[in-house]
Amino acid sequence: MSMNSPRSTPLYLDHAATTPLLAEARAALLDGFAHWANPSSPHAAGRTARALLEEARGRIKAALEWDGEVILTSGASEALALAIGACVQPLAAVSAVEHEAVLRHAGAARRLGVDRSGQVNPGECGFAGLVAVQQANNETGVLQPLYAVAEAVREAGGLLLADCAQGAGKLTLPDADLIALSAHKFGGPIGVGALLVRDWALLRPTGGQERGYRGGTENLPGALAMAAALEAGQGWLDEAVALRSRLDAGITAAGGEVIAGDTARVPTIGAYRMPGRSARAQLIGFDAQGIAVSAGSACSSGSLKPSHVLGAMDIAAEAAGEVIRVSLGRETTAADIDRFLAAWTGMKARP
Amino acid sequence: MIYLDYQATTPLAPEAREAMLPWLVGPEAMGFANPHSPHRPGRMAAAAIEIAREQVAALFPPGGRVVFTSGATEALNLAILGSGRRHLAVSAIEHAAVLETARFADPDVAVLPVDATGLVNPEAELPSEVELVAVMQINNEIGTIQPVERLAQRARAAGALVVCDAVQGAGKLAAPAGADLVAISAHKLHGPKGIGALWIRDGVELSPQVHGGGQEGGLRSGTLSPALCAGFGAAAQLAAARCEADAAHVAALWEAARAALPGFVLNGSETERWHGNLNLRREGLDVARLMSGLRNIAFSAGSACASGSGKPSHVLRAIGLSDKEARSSIRLGFGRYTGMSEVAEACAQIAAAADAQ
Numbered sequence: 159m160s161m162n163s164p165r166s167t168p169l170y171l172d173h174a175a176t177t178p179l180l181a182e183a184r185a186a187l188l189d190g191f192a193h194w195a196n197p198s199s200p201h202a203a204g205r206t207a208r209a210l211l212e213e214a215r216g217r218i219k220a221a222l223e224w225d226g227e228v229i230l231t232s233g234a235s236e237a238l239a240l241a242i243g244a245c246v247q248p249l250a251a252v253s254a255v256e257h258e259a260v261l262r263h264a265g266a267a268r269r270l271g272v273d274r275s276g277q278v279n280p281g282e283c284g285f286a287g288l289v290a291v292q293q294a295n296n297e298t299g300v301l302q303p304l305y306a307v308a309e310a311v312r313e314a315g316g317l318l319l320a321d322c323a324q325g326a327g328k329l330t331l332p333d334a335d336l337i338a339l340s341a342h343k344f345g346g347p348i349g350v351g352a353l354l355v356r357d358w359a360l361l362r363p364t365g366g367q368e369r370g371y372r373g374g375t376e377n378l379p380g381a382l383a384m385a386a387a388l389e390a391g392q393g394w395l396d397e398a399v400a401l402r403s404r405l406d407a408g409i410t411a412a413g414g415e416v417i418a419g420d421t422a423r424v425p426t427i428g429a430y431r432m433p434g435r436s437a438r439a440q441l442i443g444f445d446a447q448g449i450a451v452s453a454g455s456a457c458s459s460g461s462l463k464p465s466h467v468l469g470a471m472d473i474a475a476e477a478a479g480e481v482i483r484v485s486l487g488r489e490t491t492a493a494d495i496d497r498f499l500a501a502w503t504g505m506k507a508r509p
Numbered sequence: 510m511i512y513l514d515y516q517a518t519t520p521l522a523p524e525a526r527e528a529m530l531p532w533l534v535g536p537e538a539m540g541f542a543n544p545h546s547p548h549r550p551g552r553m554a555a556a557a558i559e560i561a562r563e564q565v566a567a568l569f570p571p572g573g574r575v576v577f578t579s580g581a582t583e584a585l586n587l588a589i590l591g592s593g594r595r596h597l598a599v600s601a602i603e604h605a606a607v608l609e610t611a612r613f614a615d616p617d618v619a620v621l622p623v624d625a626t627g628l629v630n631p632e633a634e635l636p637s638e639v640e641l642v643a644v645m646q647i648n649n650e651i652g653t654i655q656p657v658e659r660l661a662q663r664a665r666a667a668g669a670l671v672v673c674d675a676v677q678g679a680g681k682l683a684a685p686a687g688a689d690l691v692a693i694s695a696h697k698l699h700g701p702k703g704i705g706a707l708w709i710r711d712g713v714e715l716s717p718q719v720h721g722g723g724q725e726g727g728l729r730s731g732t733l734s735p736a737l738c739a740g741f742g743a744a745a746q747l748a749a750a751r752c753e754a755d756a757a758h759v760a761a762l763w764e765a766a767r768a769a770l771p772g773f774v775l776n777g778s779e780t781e782r783w784h785g786n787l788n789l790r791r792e793g794l795d796v797a798r799l800m801s802g803l804r805n806i807a808f809s810a811g812s813a814c815a816s817g818s819g820k821p822s823h824v825l826r827a828i829g830l831s832d833k834e835a836r837s838s839i840r841l842g843f844g845r846y847t848g849m850s851e852v853a854e855a856c857a858q859i860a861a862a863a864d865a866q
Binding site: 168170172175176177178179180181184187188191194195196198199200201202203204231232233234235236238239257258259260261262263340342347348349350364365366373374375376377378379380441444445448450451452487488489 | 510539549579702703734804810
């Protein structure tokens with residue numbers, strides 16, 4: 159996608175929606191395509207594929223420092239559906255700021271409210287059932303106090319399900335019983351993810367592959383690429399912290415508002431309000447300049463519904479409708495941030 | 510290695526691999542974008558998915574839509590569980606993805622028997638309260654082509670929905686006529702693993718099994734992979750274009766293999782079959798020994814997913830074989846990239862090894 163003028167050179171700041179495939183992951187994927195035998199086949203080619211699959215699983219566990227079990231899935235949505243559907247404890251409570259992939263399964267489960275900082279109160283999380291609280295919010299980056307939440311859930315005899323789609327591969331995993339993650343959020347390919355399970359006894363088997371917990375021919379290339387992406391490491395996150403601070407400061411200086419700016423956040427996500435201009439108008443303006451950002455999650459971006467996350471933080475609908483998400487990746491530079499800030503400031507200045 | 514296990518999975522077509530590459534990129538290009546994002550790179554990815562959807566939809570008749578899933582197992586779960594139907598009837602030789610899902614939905618599921626040639630009787634009595642009937646297009650173990658159209662006609666007359674597992678037939682035969690819901694898998698037609706589809710006849714209502722961002726019209730949440738979709742689309746297009754050539758090729762391979770293994774008895778119908786499948790038995794054959802002695806030939810003794818379970822095949826039992834006969838059966842699978850010399854070489858080795866037992 160080559161562009162002529164520097165002004166319209168694509169600038170991708172939507173890494174929370176998905177992030178470029180890492181070269182290591184791409185190489186692993188292409189290598190995996192060459193091992194196309196079915197890992198469940200008993201012949202030599204099948205056994206080779208099986209060995210590679212189990213090796214990938216082991217590498218995923220090692221890279222995540224997870225000593226429980228790993229069920230490979232097609233992504234985080236499926237992992238969450240599996241966790242909620244197969245857990246031996248029924249879903250008792252979910253945070254109000256969960257991704258739709260949790261909320262739509264939540265039915266009558268209790269909603270755990272958040273305060274203006276975007277965090278749940280761990281004291282309200284003690285349920286003797288499955289409790290779903292995410293690690294990092296996909297719209298604001300806010301980190302939930304999962305250490306304390308896990309303690310409260312355990313004390314009550316419940317189980318903690320953490321949607322770690324935005325944090326896995328970047329942050330240390332929380333001490334949860336069930337963890338959902340998606341490879342394409344950390345440089346792996348779209349179409350593969352995992353449900354991490356502390357112990358098999360927490361789930362009811364449904365038959366099929368993955369030790370009887372997930373039917374379907376395994377996506378070996380995807381598993382190899384996910385392992386490679388995790389092993390690529392996240393040394394760049396320190397830089398992301400500095401870049402996001404630069405972004406926060408620039409927006410504030412230009413008259414914008416940083417959502418949950420004082421709350422602990424994953425360093426790759428920032429949510430910013432431009433008073434007086436709708437998020438939709440902002441997106442169109444940035445898109446015309448080749449800048450890819452988003453309003454909330456990619457999946458809900460077509461809907462223009464007010465964000466349930468911002469609503470839960472007690473941000474009025476009108477103000478919430480002026481918030482966009484800027485998310486950073488491995489290759490984001492200070493020059494990228496400055497270009498975005500210049501565009502943001504220019505847009506705000508226009509009547 | 511001579512690969513004769515085309516029912517378990519098929520080699521990725523070079524064309525499908527090529528179609529995926531533009532969407533498997535790093536920051537140097539924008540092909541990695543989330544197809545559900547409204548910005549320009551997102552819209553380009555979404556456009557690629559819609560092109561792929563049309564390519565896959567071309568395998569089906571008009572009057573329905575294609576929903577992408579992670580594979581046929583998920584598609585069948587969506588079809589069966591998403592239908593909300595509680596009184597089910599399935600053929601005795603369905604794949605585990607149908608059998609187990611049907612048992613989960615209806616512990617008293619009716620099982621429609623097959624005859625000794627591995628064909629469901631399309632006139633078999635359906636339970637009076639039946640709400641959903643599942644019958645596969647081509648059996649994965651013995652290759653028999655089921656009378657889907659007639660059974661579907663009767664099932665629909667009885668008010669039931671018809672689910673068809675067309676995993677082994679997609680891209681090879683015309684789509685099963687009369688089915689309401691049809692599941693297919695990319696990696697069985699030379700596409701990538703990790704993607705499949707459910708075709709849904711217009712007017713059929715399903716409830717989603719995976720909730721979330723509301724992709725695929727709310728029926729199947731989760732970020733779609735433009736790469737996997739493009740690979741699937743290319744594979745589907747290629748299969749449609751090469752349909753006749755592929756069929757003629759496997760028919761020739763089948764005749765050659767059959768002639769080269771005279772001491773073996775065919776499992777399943779001689780005529781109503783896909784010739785990419787040759788399931789054979791020989792009295793007293795020790796299949797485990799045969800397989801371990803022929804390490805350079807990839808073949809199987811049934812479905813890949815059931816291998817290792819040690820259980821005799823439910824399909825072979827359903828056609829009336831004893832456990833002993835079922836255990837002395839092998840499955841050879843051929844396809845587009847199988848060479849005649851490979852089949853000749855493999856059959857010579859199999860015949861010699863069997864004779865030596």
